[in-house]
Amino acid sequence: MFTKVAPSKDSSRRLQLSSLVPWCSEGMIVCKKINVLCLLQEELKIPPTVEIGTYGAAPDPPPPLSSDPSNKLSSEDEASRSFGFGTITELQNLTESGIRHIDAEEPSKRNASYSIMASLPFPSTGAEEMVVACSFLVIPYDDYNGGAYGEGGGLEVEVRRRAVLPSLHIKFLSVMVNKVFCRCALRLVEKLRPYAINGASVNMEEKFSQLTLDVIGLSLFNYNFDSLTSDSPVIDAVYTALKEAESRSTDILPYWKAHLLRKIIPRQIKAEKAVTIIRETVEELIAKCKEIVDAEGEQINGEDYVNDSDPSILRFLLATRDEVSSVQLRDHLLSMLVAGHETTGSVLTWTLYLLSKDSSALAKAQEEVDNVLGGKFPTYDDVKELKYLTRCIHESMRLYPHPPVLIRRALVADVLPGNFKINVGQDIMISVYNIHRSPQVWDGAEDFMPERFDLEGPVPNETNTNFRFIPFSGGPRKCVGDQFALLEAIIALTIFLQNLNFELVPDQKIGMTTGATIHTTNVGFFGHYYKHFLHFLNLIA
Numbered sequence: 361m362f363t364k365v366a367p368s369k370d371s372s373r374r375l376q377l378s379s380l381v382p383w384c385s386e387g388m389i390v391c392k393k394i395n396v397l398c399l400l401q402e403e404l405k406i407p408p409t410v411e412i413g414t415y416g417a418a419p420d421p422p423p424p425l426s427s428d429p430s431n432k433l434s435s436e437d438e439a440s441r442s443f444g445f446g447t448i449t450e451l452q453n454l455t456e457s458g459i460r461h462i463d464a465e466e467p468s469k470r471n472a473s474y475s476i477m478a479s480l481p482f483p484s485t486g487a488e489e490m491v492v493a494c495s496f497l498v499i500p501y502d503d504y505n506g507g508a509y510g511e512g513g514g515l516e517v518e519v520r521r522r523a524v525l526p527s528l529h530i531k532f533l534s535v536m537v538n539k540v541f542c543r544c545a546l547r548l549v550e551k552l553r554p555y556a557i558n559g560a561s562v563n564m565e566e567k568f569s570q571l572t573l574d575v576i577g578l579s580l581f582n583y584n585f586d587s588l589t590s591d592s593p594v595i596d597a598v599y600t601a602l603k604e605a606e607s608r609s610t611d612i613l614p615y616w617k618a619h620l621l622r623k624i625i626p627r628q629i630k631a632e633k634a635v636t637i638i639r640e641t642v643e644e645l646i647a648k649c650k651e652i653v654d655a656e657g658e659q660i661n662g663e664d665y666v667n668d669s670d671p672s673i674l675r676f677l678l679a680t681r682d683e684v685s686s687v688q689l690r691d692h693l694l695s696m697l698v699a700g701h702e703t704t705g706s707v708l709t710w711t712l713y714l715l716s717k718d719s720s721a722l723a724k725a726q727e728e729v730d731n732v733l734g735g736k737f738p739t740y741d742d743v744k745e746l747k748y749l750t751r752c753i754h755e756s757m758r759l760y761p762h763p764p765v766l767i768r769r770a771l772v773a774d775v776l777p778g779n780f781k782i783n784v785g786q787d788i789m790i791s792v793y794n795i796h797r798s799p800q801v802w803d804g805a806e807d808f809m810p811e812r813f814d815l816e817g818p819v820p821n822e823t824n825t826n827f828r829f830i831p832f833s834g835g836p837r838k839c840v841g842d843q844f845a846l847l848e849a850i851i852a853l854t855i856f857l858q859n860l861n862f863e864l865v866p867d868q869k870i871g872m873t874t875g876a877t878i879h880t881t882n883v884g885f886f887g888h889y890y891k892h893f894l895h896f897l898n899l900i901a
C-alpha cells in the first residue's frame with residue numbers, strides 16, 4: 361500500500377497511501393490450489409497437510425491420542441458440555457437458523473476438511489462458523505492440535521505456552537512501551553520524513569513490516585535487526601523464511617517434505633539456507649545471553665522480573681532457569697518471531713488504510729491523540745486513555761483478521777455443534793473473516809465503525825463477545841502476544857498520527873491477497889464479484 365507523507369504541524373500530517381506488495385500468489389490461484397489439494401487428499405485418503413507458518417520440515421501427522429472413539433461423549437453429554445459462556449445447545453440458539461445442513465449424512469465418504477469446507481455454502485453466513493468456533497477453539501489440547509502458526513502437538517504447545525507466557529507480564533510490557541515501541545515508531549517517522557518533505561509516495565506495508573521486525577527482534581532477544589535502516593543477510597533470511605512459510609500454506613502438494621526435493625529445488629535450497637542463518641543467529645544470541653546470565657549469577661526476583669540493561673524475553677527465560685534446552689528456547693523464540701511480526705504489521709497497514717478512507721474517524725483519532733498526549737510520548741498508562749484509537753484497531757482486526765482462517769486437526773473423533781461429524785486426522789478450518797463480516801453476527805458488518813465497540817466498555821475479546829470477535833483466537837491456543845501486539849500497534853499509530861498526516865495515493869485499486877495474514881494488493885477486482893470472491897477465498901485459504 362503506497363502512501364504519501366507530509367510533515368505534521370504546519371500544514372498537515374499527510375502521507376499518501378498507495379499500492380501494494382503482492383507477496384503471495386494472486387487469490388484465485390490460491391483458492392484453486394487448495395481445492396485441488398483437498399480433492400487429492402480425498403482421493404488418496406491422506407490427512408490434509410495445510411500448514412501455515414512452520415519453519416523447516418513439517419512433523420509427521422500426530423497419532424491419535426485415543427484409539428477408542430467410544431470414549432467420546434454421548435450426545436446428551438455433548439449437548440451439556442460447558443464452554444464457560446453456555447452449553448452447545450445455547451450456542452446453537454445463538455443463530456436463528458442454527459447450523460445449516462452440511463453433508464452430514466455421508467461423512468465417512470469424505471475427508472472432513474474437504475467436507476466442512478465444501479459443504480458450508482459460499483459465501484457462508486459466518487454465523488454457522490461462529491458456533492463451531494465457539495466450541496472447538498475452547499476444547500483442550502488433547503482433542504485438536506495444529507494452530508495458525510504451527511502444528512505442534514498438544515503437549516508441545518502446552519510446554520511452549522507455559523514457557524513463554526510468564527515473560528509477557530505487565531511490567532515487561534510497560535518497559536517495552538518506553539524502550540522499544542516508542543523508539544522504533546519514532547525511527548519509522550524519521551524514515552518517513554524525507555518522503556513527506558519531497559511529496560513522494562511510500563509503501564506502508566513494507567515500512568510497517570520493517571517496524572514490527574525491529575520491535576520483535578529487540579523484544580525477544582535484544583537484537584536490533586534495524587531493518588528500517590539497513591539490509592543484512594539476517595533480515596533477508598527472515599523474509600525468505602517467512603515467505604516460504606506462507607507459500608507452503610498454499611502449495612498444492614507438500615513436495616518440500618521430501619528430503620531429496622528440498623536439496624534440489626532452488627526455492628527450497630534458498631529457504632533452507634535462510635532457516636540455517638536464522639537458527640545460527642538466534643543460537644548465538646542465546647549463547648551470549650547465557651554467558652552473561654551465568655557470569656552475573658543472575659537470579660530472578662519475583663514474577664515481574666525485568667533486567668534493566670536487557671529487558672528481553674530471552675533474558676527473562678534464561679534468568680528463570682527453567683528446565684528448557686537451548687534448542688527448545690530457540691524454537692520458542694522463533695515461533696514468537698513468526699507469530700508476532702507479520703500479524704502486527706498487517707494490522708497497522710489495514711488500520712491506516714481504513715483511517716485514510718474515513719476522514720471523520722481519522723480526525724477523531726488525531727484529536728484524541730492530541731488531547732490525551734499534548735505532543736508527548738505515550739506511556740503504558742496513557743494507552744488506556746487512547747480509547748477511540750484502540751477501537752479503530754479492533755475494528756480493523758474485525759474487518760481484516762490475521763490470520764483470516766484458523767485450523768485445527770482432530771486427534772479424536774468428535775461431533776461438533778450442528779452434528780458436524782469429525783473423524784480422526786481431519787482438519788477443520790474456521791473462517792474468522794466470515795464470522796467477522798457476517799451480517800447475521802454484526803450490524804453494518806462491512807462498514808468501518810470503531811464506535812460499535814463501546815468506548816467505556818471492556819476491551820472486546822472472544823469471551824465478552826461470545827466468540828463474535830476472535831482476532832486472537834480463543835481457548836487454550838489463544839495468541840499469547842495479544843496484549844503485546846495491541847500495545848505495539850497503539851503506540852506505533854499514536855506516534856505516526858502525532859507526526860504525520862497522510863492520504864491514499866488517488867486512483868488505486870486496493871485489494872487483498874491471503875497468506876498467513878491478509879496482504880494488500882493492487883491487483884484489484886470490483887464490486888460485488890470481488891467481495892464474493894474474497895468471501896470464498898477466505899473460507900478455505
Ligand code: HEM
Pocket residue numbers: 497506507508509510517520521695696697699700701703704707757761762763766767831832833834836837838839840841842844845846
Ligand atoms: C495483532 C497482532 C497479532 C494477531 C492478530 C495474532 C493472532 C494470533 C492468532 C489468531 C493465533 C492463533 C491461535 C489459534 O490457532 O487458535 C496466534 C497464535 C500465536 N501468537 Fe499471535 N497474534 C498477534 C501478535 C502476536 C505477537 C506480537 C506475539 C508475540 C509476542 C504473538 C505470539 C503468538 C504465539 C506464540 C502463538 C502460538 C500460540 C500457540 O502455539 O498455541 N502473537 N496469534
